[in-house]
Each structure stands twice: as C-alpha cells, then as structure tokens.
Amino acid sequence: MSLRIVVTVKYVPDATGDRHFADDLTVDRDDVDGLLSELDEYAVEQALQISENSDDDVEITVLTVGPEDAKDALRKALSMGADKAIHVEDDDIHGTDAIGTSLVLAKAIEKAGYDLVISGMASTDGTMGVVPALLAERLGVPQVTLLSEVSVEDGTVKGRRDGDAASESLEASLPAVVSVTDQSGEARYPSFKGIMAAKKKPVESWDLSDLDLEAEEVGLEGAYTTVDGAAERPARTAGTIVKDEGEGGKQLAEFLAGQKFI
C-alpha cells in the first residue's frame, strides 16, 4: 500500500514586516520579505508524522501557488523532510481570490495524484481559513478540518476538532482534505542534513496550460470579488501612560470610571 500526501503551503509576506498594498490593491510583495506561512509548517509537520507512524510507503508532495520567490517556501518544506515539490507559477495568477486559488490548487492536486491533502488552518496574510473547505468541495471528498490531533490508519483519517461549543471527534475515509491548527504539535526545525538534502529534491514548475486553465479563470480578471479601496488605519492617538508608584490600580480605576466602564 502507498499513501500520497499533498501538503498545500503558501508563501506570504512576513507578518512582522511592514505589510501593505500595491497600486492595484493586491498585496505588495516587493517591499516585504516573504516566507512559508508559519501555520503551514504545522501541516508539513503532521504529514511527516503520519509518514513516520505509517507502515505504508508514504510520499509527501508540497504544493504552492505563487510567484517566483514562492520556491523559498517549497525549499523550507523540503528541508523539513517532504519528498518533492510542485510550484504553480503563471503571471496570469496575480491577484487571484480565494475561489480562484482553490481552483488552481484543486487542478494541481488532481494532476499530482493524492490520497490525502493537508493544509494549514489559515494563511497568515489573507487569514480567510476557507481554502481547505473549498478544496474538499471542488475535489468532492470529505473535509476533516481544523484538527488539533490527526491520525491515518487503514484508509481512514481521524481527528479532533476543538470548536467553540464542543470538542468533536471526526472520522472520514480517504481520499480527504485535512487542515490542522497550531495546536497539532510544534513544527520541527530543518536539520543541516535536511537543508542539504532539500537542494537535490525535485521541484516541478507548472503553469496554467499544464492545468488546462485559461487566464480568464484566474487573476484579477477572473476574480469573484473586487477590492475598491484600502486605507491605512489611522495611528491611534497616543494614550496616557502612568508609572505605578502604589496608585496605579486606583488611577486605572479612575480612567475606567471616566469612560463609564465602572
């Protein structure tokens, strides 16, 4: 038996950098360093653990849709231990929204072949948290999402989803789409050996024609949503800051009372 896992990983602008929009109201990627979305490291980690706990032959492919630099995200995932990578890159993809992104990813996943797709819970830029559900809908397979615990055995994926009202145990047959939260277990650091090995691992590049997609189906042109404006939030006016010299609690209470909170 063999198990083919595709892990979707996104290349995002560093959240600790100065993120902003370009003139066409898409994310400006030129002025900020990019990296593998930290929440997707958890997805790579769970794929590696499923592989380590499996008697089957497991092949882990990492997949990204993004510009040239997005290869960095793939390299990072490969150095953690994934086997191979697919980079979907095409100028026409610029500005694609969630519906379009899920289309490109679903086509690539089908072309790659899969038994299990593992995604992060959300990207750290768009933070929509919808792509895994969209992939399940497109691929017509079960979604087993937002898991803080995941395991695969005998063609079945099981997991725990910690929701607002309850913690749920979930189960579905493969093929399936899984997403994992940052509660699923710390992601490993690439070892030196891993980094060296990653350099030799195959990275395939596909464009829209490889996926039988037309330019109009993606990008700003194909988008189902339109951004009409983006404005930087006005800086908050400087607040009052006091040093506690025994009266800090009382002073704060005074402030809260003045604001009618007490």
Added chain:
Amino acid sequence: MAEVLVYVDHVDGAVRKPTLELLTLARRIGEPVAVALGNGAGDTAAVLAEHGAVKVLTHEAAEYADYLVVPKVDALQAAHEAVSPAAVLVPSSAEGKEIAARLALRLGSGIITDAVDLEAGDEGPVATQSVFAASFTTKSRVSKGTPVITVKPNSAAVEAAPAAGAVEALSVSFSAQATGTKVTGRTPRESTGRPELTEAAIVVSGGRGVNGAENFAIIEALADSLGAAVGASRAAVDAGWYPHTNQVGQTGKSVSPQLYIANGISGAIQHRAGMQTSKTIVAVNKDAEAPIFDLVDYGVVGDLFDVVPALTEEIKTRKG
C-alpha cells in the same frame, strides 16, 4: 425589497448574539430571511422575528449534528433556491466561514470573510474588512454571483425591529457528500458562567507575565468585577495556564470589545491581530518599552501582581 438570507448560529434553539447583529446589518441591504437548522431550530423564531426576520426557514435533522459542515451547506443551498436572495450573510466563526465558502462555490459566487461593517452600494453590498492585523481597512464587494459574506462578532449594535418572522419548513435533500465526515464523539465545553469571549463587551486578558495557571485567579477576579470575559495570549495558553478556547489572536479568537485590558502581554503582532479593533485598550505591563503600549488609551507601567488586585478592589468599592 430584496431578501437577504441570514444563517442562524444557535445552540439548541438559543440564538447567539452575532446572528442578531447580522439581522441588523441585513436590514441595510434588504429584508432578512433567517435560516435555522438542527435541534431547536423552531425555537429560534420568536427572537429572530423580534430582530427583523420577516421569515424563518427551519429544518431539523440528525445530519446537522452527526456530520461536519456539508449538511448545513446543502440546506443553505436549498434556502437560496427557495428565496433567490440579494446576499447571504453568515457569522464569521470557523465553521461559519467553511459553510459560506462551500456555498459560494456551489452558487458560482464570490466570498468575503470577516467583514466588520456592511452597507448597501450601487453594485451590491460593500463590506469593510480590517486586514494585516488591523493595520489596513479595505472596502470590497462580491462581483460575481450572489454575495456571500461572513461578518465578525461585534460589528454592529443589536437593534430590535419587530417583523413577522413567519416560520416555514425548509425542504432539504442532502447531497452525497453530506455524510462524508462523521462526528463520532462530542464533548461539550463546560460553561464558566462568564460571557462568551467573542461577544463580550469587556475582555480581560493575561499573558506570560501572569506566570502560572494559579495566578490566573487574579485575572478572573478582575474580569468578574467588570462582568468581563477572560482572554489569554498564546504564550499563556502554550504554557498550559489557560485553555486554548480563550486564546486571543491570529490563531485564537478575534475580539472587538468596548474595552480590552491586557495584563502581562507584550503585544506581538499575532496577538494584536486579534484585539486591535477593540474600542478602548488598556494595558498593565512592567516593561515601559512593551509594544502593547503603542496601542493603548491608558497604560500602567507596573507589576500586575500589585496593579491588578488593587484595580479589582477599587472597582468593587466603587460599585458598592
């Protein structure tokens, strides 16, 4: 006037506040038609009518509790067919976003998530989003299909607006995918008696500075003196001092209360992502250089073990 579908988030018939906020927003763009599913769906009608629902479409079936997400998508799709609405609004919970996304795809529609405001526009509803850890505000709209929009809690004040609220049974036939993901067990969360974190008017949070699970008692005491919910930073959650369900931030809850009080929290970007839209922000931190102070309306540089209990005492005294 055009109808607007509003997905009802309820627990056994008890409607959660974000749904009532959605009804308020829905009235800006049309006539709200509520869709309530699962156990107790029929019991939601009175409160929905009181808040503007002209119609309440209900459907009860075991599938909603026994399988993940998809049965609810099937039902909303049926409601969409029955009503042909001008928009579909869903509360921005983790599940709400997944339901909305799959529905949008089936309808050939765009989706906007985490709107913080909504208004009528010439080309359909215009959503305001607060992005990049709330450092930017964007205006967007759905340009294809029926707009599907999820809205964050606390995005509008709940307004009563009595309407007919006529209950109609929705007819739903479940898709082949509906039973794909089975819920094999469910452990309900124990209620603390405190307000729900995302819905609370006041949130009192503790971070690494609280330094131990047992010390969270002083954070809870302050919260209780204000009738507030308790939040925690990821550092406090990762240390096992407080449950993950109370985490505020990018991978926790996003809150937008009238008042947020951060105690022993440095204010990392991922924490700010979840609380920066709070109306009034207060922090207690012993480090005058902590980034959280860049956000505050009022800050106390000091030891939280001195300041917080003193504040709690003072609040109790003032409240008598």
